[in-house]
Amino acid sequence: MTNIPEDRIPVIVGIGEIVDRPKEIAEGLEPLDLLEQALRRAEQDAGAKLLGEVQSLDVVNFLSWRYRDPEQLLAQRLGISPAHCYYGPVGGESPIRYIHEAAKRIARGECSVAAVCGAEAQSSATKAERAGVKLPWTPFAHDVEEPKRGAAFQKPLAVKLGVFRPVTVYPFYEAASSAHWGQTPREAMAESGTLWSRYSEAAAENPYAWLKRRYAPEEITTPTADNRLIAWPYNKLMVANPSVNMGGALLLTSLAKARAAGIAEDKLVYPLGGASAEEPRDYLMRDQFYESHPQNAVLKSVMDLAGGDRKTFDAIELYSCFPCVPKMARRTLGLGPDVQPTVTGGLTFFGAPLNTYMTHAACAMVRRLRDGAKLGLLYGQGGFVTKHHALVVSKTAPREALVQETSVQAEADRNKRAVPEFVTETTGKGKVESFTVLYGRGGNIEHGVVMLRTEDDRRTLARVPASDGATLAHLLAMDRTPVGSLGEIAMAEDNVPEWRVA
Numbered sequence: 001m002t003n004i005p006e007d008r009i010p011v012i013v014g015i016g017e018i019v020d021r022p023k024e025i026a027e028g029l030e031p032l033d034l035l036e037q038a039l040r041r042a043e044q045d046a047g048a049k050l051l052g053e054v055q056s057l058d059v060v061n062f063l064s065w066r067y068r069d070p071e072q073l074l075a076q077r078l079g080i081s082p083a084h085c086y087y088g089p090v091g092g093e094s095p096i097r098y099i100h101e102a103a104k105r106i107a108r109g110e111c112s113v114a115a116v117c118g119a120e121a122q123s124s125a126t127k128a129e130r131a132g133v134k135l136p137w138t139p140f141a142h143d144v145e146e147p148k149r150g151a152a153f154q155k156p157l158a159v160k161l162g163v164f165r166p167v168t169v170y171p172f173y174e175a176a177s178s179a180h181w182g183q184t185p186r187e188a189m190a191e192s193g194t195l196w197s198r199y200s201e202a203a204a205e206n207p208y209a210w211l212k213r214r215y216a217p218e219e220i221t222t223p224t225a226d227n228r229l230i231a232w233p234y235n236k237l238m239v240a241n242p243s244v245n246m247g248g249a250l251l252l253t254s255l256a257k258a259r260a261a262g263i264a265e266d267k268l269v270y271p272l273g274g275a276s277a278e279e280p281r282d283y284l285m286r287d288q289f290y291e292s293h294p295q296n297a298v299l300k301s302v303m304d305l306a307g308g309d310r311k312t313f314d315a316i317e318l319y320s321c322f323p324c325v326p327k328m329a330r331r332t333l334g335l336g337p338d339v340q341p342t343v344t345g346g347l348t349f350f351g352a353p354l355n356t357y358m359t360h361a362a363c364a365m366v367r368r369l370r371d372g373a374k375l376g377l378l379y380g381q382g383g384f385v386t387k388h389h390a391l392v393v394s395k396t397a398p399r400e401a402l403v404q405e406t407s408v409q410a411e412a413d414r415n416k417r418a419v420p421e422f423v424t425e426t427t428g429k430g431k432v433e434s435f436t437v438l439y440g441r442g443g444n445i446e447h448g449v450v451m452l453r454t455e456d457d458r459r460t461l462a463r464v465p466a467s468d469g470a471t472l473a474h475l476l477a478m479d480r481t482p483v484g485s486l487g488e489i490a491m492a493e494d495n496v497p498e499w500r501v502a
């Protein structure tokens with residue numbers, strides 16, 4: 001039993017998703033269409049006329065097309081003028097943050113109907129660009145500034161060496177964490193294959209997934225022409241797939257309003273609470289790369305919320321832009337390698353409509369709870385293991401009012417150790433803290449990048465040129481990690497540090 005007034009209990013009542021696979025490129029729907037249709041489907045799913053009453057509208061940032069004030073354009077299409085009408089910054093965790101914030105708004109009595117939605121049409125946009133087809137969409141808003149991401153927050157040396165995009169930065173976590181856990185690169189690769197295969201199993205069952213079949217672990221980890229190496233140790237099938245067209249939406253209201261609108265009780269899913277924390281945007285300002293203190297703090301906090309026992313969750317979504325993220329998360333949660341880490345299918349197989357994958361994960365989670373699961377964990381992540389937000393959702397109504405202050409930043413910061421000073425010019429011995437190797441479209445090595453600790457324990461990045469076969473072979477060895485190995489740093493002619501194995 002609960003003694004919270006029913007008009008202060010937030011509840012998810014409607015979910016809507018749309019996947020667009022146009023026969024002709026020019027027939028592809030633009031993001032605004034996908035947003036509107038996903039919302040209309042969510043309303044249909046709720047079975048109550050709620051869209052006209054939305055007072056809180058959050059639109060997840062999208063990158064495949066640019067509009068001026070897309071949240072206002074959407075509100076106009078829906079004929080509404082919500083008091084809270086927001087289009088957010090880049091961040092894969094943001095859908096979870098918006099659902100959580102919408103629930104908090106309802107719990108505070110600030111609004112009674114809220115919507116969260118996101119969409120991308122990157123597949124259509126890329127295909128149109130490659131084929132030189134002009135899309136009959138709302139004209140691209142060239143006068144609107146590009147959203148800040150990736151390179152905007154990184155050091156010039158990281159940008160110069162090509163390690164400022166997610167695909168080239170996450171490998172640093174992959175190599176450092178597997179070495180820390182005592183795995184050989186071969187063992188780490190096998191874990192990635194098994195885990196990713198489980199994501200594909202869920203995608204095979206999800207009607208909205210982009211790639212709808214099970215992939216075997218070896219198929220995922222073996223480079224082929226269709227599964228080319230991107231940045232060591234990741235092949236194409238181990239990274240997020242942004243080439244999709246998708247929209248997703250959720251409608252929230254209060255329990256009082258849901259009941260008054262006659263929404264069936266078995267449709268209701270309750271946000272119970274959650275937590276958030278973040279790392280510095282500049283990833284080189286972190287103490288190490290084998291764990292994430294904000295991720296740990298967030299996941300520990302939601303475990304506490306669930307009664308301290310991770311087994312209480314019978315449905316889990318661990319963010320999956322790259323294998324290192326759920327690999328670290330499952331260890332923090334105390335889950336084994338056989339964990340079913342998703343209800344959705346993951347960012348490779350379900351697809352990665354950039355910042356809005358977790359909108360779809362929340363929809364899939366709602367379906368799972370309606371189908372019998374009792375307690376679900378949604379863990380979203382954004383940037384370069386930067387921003388973390390988790391939300392617990394339940395089939396039963398909460399006993400206590402939704403907590404408003406949910407940052408666990410202090411706990412994350414408390415665990416942070418000293419951050420080494422970063423240097424851009426150095427010589428002498430360098431010890432590998434982490435590394436990756438960057439590949440071109442044809443499978444050729446462009447160069448390797450090592451993150452190093454110098455003799456006086458400062459940090460730098462260094463290039464391993466494609467011509468240095470011995471050092472590259474050392475980095476790509478499968479039976480012994482190069483993390484922790486020593487070599488010589490020398491400054492190259494273009495004033496970039498280069499590293500050669502001893």
Ligand SMILES: CC(=O)SCCNC(=O)CCNC(=O)[C@H](O)C(C)(C)COP(=O)(O)OP(=O)(O)OC[C@H]1O[C@@H](n2cnc3c(N)ncnc32)[C@H](O)[C@@H]1OP(=O)(O)O
Pocket residue numbers: 091092123165166167230236237238239240241242243244321348352354381382383384
């Ligand atoms: C917090 C975060 O979420 S960080 C994550 C942010 N997202 C990323 O970093 C995305 C990383 N991934 C990528 O950039 C891309 O997948 C790349 C560059 C690796 C490959 O993309 P492209 O070069 O466009 O792929 P390519 O031209 O070889 O092939 C396109 C086809 O492959 C598919 N595809 C593209 N990427 C992937 C992938 N990772 N897995 C499976 N299929 C893929 C496309 O859907 C397309 O299929 P279609 O022809 O049937 O429509």
